[in-house]
Amino acid sequence: MKTRIAYIWKLLLGSFWFIPLSIVFVAIMLALGLVYFDAVSEFKPAGAYKYLLTGGSDAARSILSTIAGAMIGVAGTVFSITLVALTMASSQFGPRLLQNFMYDRINQIVLGSYIATFIYSIIVLRTVKSIEETKFTPNLSIMFAIMLAVANIVLLVVYVHHTALQIQADQVVAKINAAMRKNLRLLIEREKKFNNVTFSNEQLEKAFSQYSIVEKIRTEKNGYLQAVDFDSLLTIATQKNILLIIHFRPGDFLIIGEELLRIHSHTKCDESTVDEIHDCFITGNRRTATQDADFGIHQMVEIASRALSPGVNDPYTAINCIDNLTAIGCYLTQIDFPKPNILDDDKKLRLITKPLTFEKFIDTAFNQIRQYGSETPAILIRLMEGLVRISNYINDEERKEIIEKHINIILKTAERNLEEEADFNDLLKVYNKYNNES
Structure with missing residues (x-):
C-alpha cells in the first residue's frame, strides 16, 4: 500500500495541474480569510502604508481589476513559453524527456501563482462595496494583492532565466545525473532494509524442495512495470508460507500471458491470494523513475543517440553525456548491490528477485552510444x-x-x-x- 501511495503521489507531483491547483486553493482560502479579518477588525493603514492604499472603493476596484487583468495576461504568456520549451525539449532531447520538465517545481509554481493571484483578486474585488450603508474596503486584502503582484513580477524574471537554462543540453544532462544518483541511493537503501542474502545453488534447491506445489502467475496486461510493492509481497509470502520467484524488475516490459512470477507452496493458492499478489505490481504505458534503477541512464543514452544522428550531428552533447555516464559508472563501482534473496524475520527464504547488476548498468550506458x-x-x-x-x-x-x-x-x-x-x-x-x- 505504501508503494502504491508513493507511486500515485509521484504521478501527482509530475502533473501540470496538481501543484497549480493546490496554490489556487490556498489563494482562495487566503482571500476569504483576509476579507473576514478586514471585516471584523476594520483594518486602517497607517504610516507609510496609507500612501499605498489611498482612496476609497473606486481606487480599490481599480487596483484589483488591474492586478487581475495583468496576472491572467501574464499567465497566458507563461503557458505559451512553457509549451514552446516542451516542444523544443521533445524535438531536441526526445519525447521521453518531457516528464523531466513536467516535474520541474519552478514551472509548476509559476503557473499556479499567476492563476492564484487572478482568482484571489477576483474574490476580493467582489467584496468591495461603495453603497453608504454597506460601505466596505478590504484594505489588508488589497495590500496583500499588491504584494502578490510584485512577487509575481520577480517570479516572471526568475522563470524566464530558469527556462533559458532548462533547455540547455548540459543542464538537462547534469540534472538527470543528479536525479539518478539520488534515485539509485534511495532504491538501494530501500531494498537493503530487507534481509538480503546470497544463496548457493544447493541452498536454493533445498529451499525449493520444502514445497510440493509450483504455480506460475502470468501477467494480465501489457505495459511497463513501474513499481513493485516488495513489502506487501514479503508479508503475503510470510503469512501464506510460500516462496515467490519474481522474474521482472521495474522498467521491464510485460506482455499478457507471460510468466510474471512463480509460487512454491504446500497447497494451491486461492484466487484472493493471487489477486493480492497481482495488486503488488503496478504497470503503465511508459517507464518512470519511481523504482526503475537505470531510467536516468536510458534518458542520457537517448540524448547522446539523438545528438549523434545525421540530422542533429552534435558530438559535443554526446561527449557531455558520456562524461556524465562515466561519473555514474564510477559511482556504481562503490555500490554494494542488494542480494536477490529476501528472508522473513525468521530467516526463511520468501522472495527471490531479479537482481540489480553492475554489468547491466554498464551495458545500458555504453553499448548503444558505441553503436551510434x-x-x-x-x-x-x-x-x-x-x-x-x-x-x-x-x-x-x-x-x-x-x-x-x-x-x-x-x-x-x-x-x-x-x-x-x-x-x-x-x-x-x-x-x-x-x-x-x-
Whole structure:
C-alpha cells in the first residue's frame, strides 16, 4: 500500500495541474480569510502604508481589476513559453524527456501563482462595496494583492532565466545525473532494509524442495512495470508460507500471458491470494523513475543517440553525456548491490528477485552510444577514456572483467571503422595506458 501511495503521489507531483491547483486553493482560502479579518477588525493603514492604499472603493476596484487583468495576461504568456520549451525539449532531447520538465517545481509554481493571484483578486474585488450603508474596503486584502503582484513580477524574471537554462543540453544532462544518483541511493537503501542474502545453488534447491506445489502467475496486461510493492509481497509470502520467484524488475516490459512470477507452496493458492499478489505490481504505458534503477541512464543514452544522428550531428552533447555516464559508472563501482534473496524475520527464504547488476548498468550506458558513434573518432576515444577512468575505481576482479570487455569491444570497433591512422593511434594511446596501469 505504501508503494502504491508513493507511486500515485509521484504521478501527482509530475502533473501540470496538481501543484497549480493546490496554490489556487490556498489563494482562495487566503482571500476569504483576509476579507473576514478586514471585516471584523476594520483594518486602517497607517504610516507609510496609507500612501499605498489611498482612496476609497473606486481606487480599490481599480487596483484589483488591474492586478487581475495583468496576472491572467501574464499567465497566458507563461503557458505559451512553457509549451514552446516542451516542444523544443521533445524535438531536441526526445519525447521521453518531457516528464523531466513536467516535474520541474519552478514551472509548476509559476503557473499556479499567476492563476492564484487572478482568482484571489477576483474574490476580493467582489467584496468591495461603495453603497453608504454597506460601505466596505478590504484594505489588508488589497495590500496583500499588491504584494502578490510584485512577487509575481520577480517570479516572471526568475522563470524566464530558469527556462533559458532548462533547455540547455548540459543542464538537462547534469540534472538527470543528479536525479539518478539520488534515485539509485534511495532504491538501494530501500531494498537493503530487507534481509538480503546470497544463496548457493544447493541452498536454493533445498529451499525449493520444502514445497510440493509450483504455480506460475502470468501477467494480465501489457505495459511497463513501474513499481513493485516488495513489502506487501514479503508479508503475503510470510503469512501464506510460500516462496515467490519474481522474474521482472521495474522498467521491464510485460506482455499478457507471460510468466510474471512463480509460487512454491504446500497447497494451491486461492484466487484472493493471487489477486493480492497481482495488486503488488503496478504497470503503465511508459517507464518512470519511481523504482526503475537505470531510467536516468536510458534518458542520457537517448540524448547522446539523438545528438549523434545525421540530422542533429552534435558530438559535443554526446561527449557531455558520456562524461556524465562515466561519473555514474564510477559511482556504481562503490555500490554494494542488494542480494536477490529476501528472508522473513525468521530467516526463511520468501522472495527471490531479479537482481540489480553492475554489468547491466554498464551495458545500458555504453553499448548503444558505441553503436551510434562507431564511425566518430571523438566518441570512441571518449568512451575508451571513460571506461578506463571507471576501471581505476574498481577493486573487484569481476567488475574489472566487465569493463575490460567493453574496452576491447571499443578497440575492435575502432580497428574496423577508423580509416585515419592518427585517430586510431590516439585511441590506442588510451588503450595502452590502461594496459600499463593494469
